[in-house]
Amino acid sequence: MTADRSLTEPMAAAGTSTIVADIAIVGGGLAGSLAAAVLARAGHRVALIDKRAIYPDEFRVEKIGGHQLELFRRLGFIRGLESVACPYDRVLNIREGKVVDVSVGQAYGLPYADLVAMARGQLPDPSSLIVDEVTAVKCSDDIQQIEIASGRRVSARLVVLATGMAGGLGYKLGIKRRVLAERHSVSFGFTIARRDGAPFDFEALTCYGEHTADGVDYLSLFPVPAGMRANLFMFRDPTDPIMRELRREPEATVLRLLPGLQPYLGDFRVTDRVQNWVMDLSVVEGHLQPGVVLIGDAFQTNCPAAGTGVARLLVDVERLCTEYAPRWLATEGMSRAKISEFYSDADKVAADQQSLKMARFRQALTSRNDIGWDVRRRLHFLRRSITHRVDQMRPGWLAHVRSALRA
Numbered sequence: 444m445t446a447d448r449s450l451t452e453p454m455a456a457a458g459t460s461t462i463v464a465d466i467a468i469v470g471g472g473l474a475g476s477l478a479a480a481v482l483a484r485a486g487h488r489v490a491l492i493d494k495r496a497i498y499p500d501e502f503r504v505e506k507i508g509g510h511q512l513e514l515f516r517r518l519g520f521i522r523g524l525e526s527v528a529c530p531y532d533r534v535l536n537i538r539e540g541k542v543v544d545v546s547v548g549q550a551y552g553l554p555y556a557d558l559v560a561m562a563r564g565q566l567p568d569p570s571s572l573i574v575d576e577v578t579a580v581k582c583s584d585d586i587q588q589i590e591i592a593s594g595r596r597v598s599a600r601l602v603v604l605a606t607g608m609a610g611g612l613g614y615k616l617g618i619k620r621r622v623l624a625e626r627h628s629v630s631f632g633f634t635i636a637r638r639d640g641a642p643f644d645f646e647a648l649t650c651y652g653e654h655t656a657d658g659v660d661y662l663s664l665f666p667v668p669a670g671m672r673a674n675l676f677m678f679r680d681p682t683d684p685i686m687r688e689l690r691r692e693p694e695a696t697v698l699r700l701l702p703g704l705q706p707y708l709g710d711f712r713v714t715d716r717v718q719n720w721v722m723d724l725s726v727v728e729g730h731l732q733p734g735v736v737l738i739g740d741a742f743q744t745n746c747p748a749a750g751t752g753v754a755r756l757l758v759d760v761e762r763l764c765t766e767y768a769p770r771w772l773a774t775e776g777m778s779r780a781k782i783s784e785f786y787s788d789a790d791k792v793a794a795d796q797q798s799l800k801m802a803r804f805r806q807a808l809t810s811r812n813d814i815g816w817d818v819r820r821r822l823h824f825l826r827r828s829i830t831h832r833v834d835q836m837r838p839g840w841l842a843h844v845r846s847a848l849r850a
């Protein structure tokens with residue numbers, strides 16, 4: 444058993460160049476860093492290895508809300524999140540310049556790098572983070588061996604691969620990625636401000652696409668410490684000239700795609716670099732092996748528009764780190780049979796499937812132009828808009844929602 448060990452116990456050195464841990468986590472993005480903190484807090488000896496000391500300014504998830512918050516709370520990260528992010532609780536949803544409805548519920552906006560730094564900051568012993576590149580992993584039923592670029596080795600009973608979309612290490616183990624939808628979506632991230640320096644009239648706003656041919660699912664505007672962040676999610680050929688226009692002239696191109704936004708934004712400008720991502724939907728194959736388990740994007744990628752990546756990785760972290768890994772470490776060996784328990788966990792399977800289902804739904808709702816989807820699209824927004832109007836007619840609706848939020 445390892446759970447009763449002191450949190451500050453240093454990892455024992457077997458020889459000068461081998462670090463010994465119970466669990467070695469390769470990849471300290473959100474999934475790996477949260478997993479390391481959960482396991483280390485429970486007293487396991489954890490080595491978290493990432494090639495970068497600080498996660499770079501790369502566009503990934505930038506807002507956390509809804510069910511994700513409950514999972515952050517359950518895993519003990521909610522205070523950490525609140526301390527670095529901008530809170531907001533009302534999102535004005537519009538389409539073709541008209542209000543569809545207002546979403547009410549706590550949410551937080553922040554750069555992904557800050558989210559990862561917060562998760563790494565929850566490690567009880569900062570020396571658990573090894574900044575180096577893992578070059579090879581050898582797995583067995585018993586002890587796993589990791590080689591790192593500096594020439595050192597890590598030996599551990601369990602290896603968690605949380606290497607995100609980078610597939611090189613898994614490939615060496617015979618783990619392949621099956622692409623389910625190539626170039627499934629395109630996402631843009633940038634920060635905006637009004638030219639006159641005045642604040643925007645909304646706390647957060649979502650503007651849905653107007654025409655299927657544009658391929659715009661929605662533009663989400665929400666507060667982050669640096670200002671008003673914009674995430675634009677599209678289902679469109681990434682080689683279309685509009686992509687270059689969005690990078691070069693983001694203000695004019697956004698308004699051309701979403702003219703109904705103009706009165707809400709006024710005269711605005713983009714204040715930082717426009718980042719964009721083209722995303723394949725993929726899932727791994729050949730992953731059921733002794734001694735190693737894959738979590739987060741290393742196991743399955745997500746459609747950013749569906750907003751399911753964080754929920755999936757939180758389920759992975761919660762199930763693996765609070766249920767399976769502690770149980771596996773309590774007995775000898777790290778067989779395939781043990782590892783398969785995690786991959787067949789009902790909550791994990793449901794989260795993975797829901798993510799793929801939502802990815803396909805968002806794409807169809809945005810860009811399918813056959814009669815069936817045209818009707819569904821109209822009904823989707825009509826239903827939301829009617830529900831909103833009925834809610835507004837109820838006396839004290841907003842006061843009720845606000846007091847529920849405070850409770």
Ligand SMILES: Cc1cc2nc3c(=O)[nH]c(=O)nc-3n(C[C@H](O)[C@H](O)[C@H](O)COP(=O)(O)OP(=O)(O)OC[C@H]3O[C@@H](n4cnc5c(N)ncnc54)[C@H](O)[C@@H]3O)c2cc1C
Pocket residue numbers: 469470471472473474475492493494495498502503504505506575576577578605606607608609612630720722738739740741745746747748749750751752753754756
């Ligand atoms: C543009 C975009 C927008 C998104 N928006 C949303 C959203 O709104 N909502 C949502 O829920 N999800 C969203 N997602 C998905 C979400 O961001 C990801 O699911 C999540 O960040 C994955 O985290 P991860 O830890 O699995 O991978 P990553 O954060 O990619 O971490 C992988 C880590 O592994 C390290 N690494 C890789 N190889 C090695 C090696 N050999 N040695 C050492 N270290 C290594 C890397 O340095 C990195 O730190 C979005 C994704 C993108 C791309």
